Amino acid sequence: MASDTLTTGGGTRTGRRRTRSPRAGLTALAVVLSVISVLPVLWMLTSSFKTRETVTDGKLIPTDFTFDNFVYVFTEVPFARYLWNSFFISAVITIAALFFHSMAAYALARLRFPGREKLFGAIFATLLVTAPVVLIPLFMVARELGLLDSYAGLIIPAIFNAFGIFLLRQFYLGLPKELEEAAVIDGCGHWRVYWNIVLPMSRPILSALAIFFFLANWNAFVWPLVATSDQDLTVVQLGIASFQTQYTSNWNYILAAATVAALPMLILFFVFQRQIVESIKTSGIK
Secondary structure, eight states, X not given: OHHHHHHHHHHHHHHHHHHHXXXXXXXXXXXXXHHHHXXXXXXXXXXXXXXXXXXXXXXXXXXXOOSHHHHHHHHHSOHHHHHHHHHHHHHHXXXXXXXXXXXXXXXXXXXXXXXXXXXXXXXXXXXXSOHHHHHHHHHHHHHHTTOTXXXXXXXXXXXXXXXXXXXXXXXXXXXXXXXXXXXXHTTOOHHHHIIIIIXXXXXXXXXXXXXXXXXXXXXXXXXXXXXOOOGGGOOHHHHHHHHHHHSSSOHHHHHHHHHHHHHHHHHHXXXXXXXXXXXXXXXXXX
């Protein structure tokens, strides 16, 4: 009996070791991948404080620490204007997209009307169409409507996003219908139910989508490049690209500009990363 007990106990310990071993390996792999992902960003941050002579020395820690690169970026080029353009366009697109997407998603999730499923299928199918495919038709439509070289031309085409409608619809399908039915019994119409009940319950998913939309439009490059030629409408990514062509050999200035453009987004992501994870967990995606 004692021998069996020891054998059983030993088998249990061996099973625990075997269970822990794959978990430890996955943890080590996650750490390695995290370091590989973070290292380029860290190198960009530290190199933005290097001088022109030491920016390509391959060292992570600057030997000659300087802030002159950032001073040069904000004094020699209208980089503050580029930042403002990106912020204004991204903020307007985010607010408009959340408003219209939430209404569309609520209608597709709760309202009964002919062709609802087909309409949702058509919207969802647009996720399979890549941006370069519709770039030329979109440019032609914007030109015919007189939207080129304007804030409207940068904002209106970017408002629609099938991913946002899909994610919100999945979230609304998981909400309890009893709350909405009780509001309808009390005399609330669809708009009041949406505004007073559905929207307040949608704050986690809306917060996450706001971050996604803002990041996507902050990093927009192709459409602003095609739709604008006015320097006053240049967004930050186009500004960095033109900065690179102008100062090809001065990587210290280019990295300083890239750091200024990346820092707000990094801070935004780290502050709201919990909302992003929670929204995906509660969105109903299996």
